[in-house]
Amino acid sequence: MFVFDAHLDLAMNAMEWNRDLTWSVESIRTSEIGMSDKPDRNKNTVSLRAMRMGNVGLCVATQIARYTKRTNPLPGWKSPQQAWAHTQGQLAWYRTMEDLGEMVQIRNKEQLNAHLELWNGTQEKKPVGYILGLEGADSIITMDYLEKSYDQGLRTIGPAHYGPGTYAQGTNGSGGLGIKGKELLKEIERLGLILDMSHLNDKCFWETMKFHDGPIWASHTNCRTLAEHNRQFSDEQIKQLIKRGAVIGTALDAWMLVSDWIRGMSTPGGLGVTLHNVIDNIDHICQLAGNSNHVGIGSDLDGGFGTDRCPSDLDNISDVQKIPKMLQQRGYSHEDIEKIMHKNFLRFLQNTWD
Secondary structure: OOEEEEEEOHHHHHHOOOOOOOOOHHHHHHHOOOOOOOOOOOOOOOOHHHHHHOOEEEEEEEEOOOEOOOOOOOOOEOOHHHHHHHHHHHHHHHHHHHHOOOEEEOOOHHHHHHHHHHHOOOOOOOOEEEEEEEEOOOOOOOHHHHHHHHHOOEEEEEOOOEOEOOOOEOEOOOOOOHHHHHHHHHHHHHHOOEEEOOOOOHHHHHHHHHHOOOOEEEOOOOEOOOOOOOOOEOHHHHHHHHHOOOOEEEOOOHHHOOOOOOOOOOOHHHHOOOHHHHHHHHHHHHHHHOOOOOEEEOOOOOOOOOHHHOOOOOOOHHHHHHHHHHHHHOOOOHHHHHHHHHHHHHHHHHHHHO
16 A cells, blocks of 8 residues: 655665665665664664555655754754754755655645656656655744745744754743744745644644644654653644644654653563554544544654664564554554555645645
8 A cells, every 4th residue: 555654754864874775774784783873773664665665655754953052951953054054965865866766856736646646657666755844943044044945845844853942842842932933833834834743842732723824734743642751642632633634643663652661771572562552543543533534654763763662563664564454453444544544644735735
């Protein structure tokens, strides 16, 4: 089944982890044997080849570069100018993948429909389609830079990532939007960008819901009822997203799937984390909605973790093809499963880009 993945940090892996994503997953793992600079070395799950094997023909592919002020203990760039420059390096990598025929950028409804038609065809090697997203807006120096990004193809943006941000407060952050955050939201709305609610802390979430009238989704967030942490959404938040017509992408990070994960100690096998936990999150959102129209896949695979922190029955991204059968076993119809695997996000895009 065709898969739309609403969140993959492909350029981050290429530019910071120094992974050649045109290689196979196995080749990347072999090249990292003995390396210890990142906790997920030799445990990666994503490559462009593996995406094709799993029929993951379209994704939101991110730019990500945090700017951290001197009082912020999180890692990041020391100025927004450096952060912007880093996102431009990531964009350059996407462009080179386009030059190779490995990827193609999707900016509008016409390009989206043409890409879907291509993937329904018989062409042997198909380019992976990507919609450019920005995870955390710290690299946007001024609103002029947001318009530059839009001209480069940016179509979705999350105002915050982890901790305090320039425009909003992210996971574990405290406080609200402030003047700069509201200015950003106005510009996002003017440009017609999709606002990604993932990572916003609770206060910013509710302020954004009140202040912002443009299209919103959550690219990669799970259910707080099933994994107790402020990174996930409460049932009340999920219901509000449903009311606004949003689609929520279910993430595959193990600590977002269970409540008792201890970072640096727990393992997926030890806690029995499998794709069934992913199905639980999908089903919970469907039960809150009363239908299957508001949930999809936003895997976040290789988002700073690998097989050390993803479902134990997933070796690489092509294993997302296990999800349709598991949904069928839970009683979901073929139509429901198609919606979850791609149609919900595609409908959202087509409606937004109209």
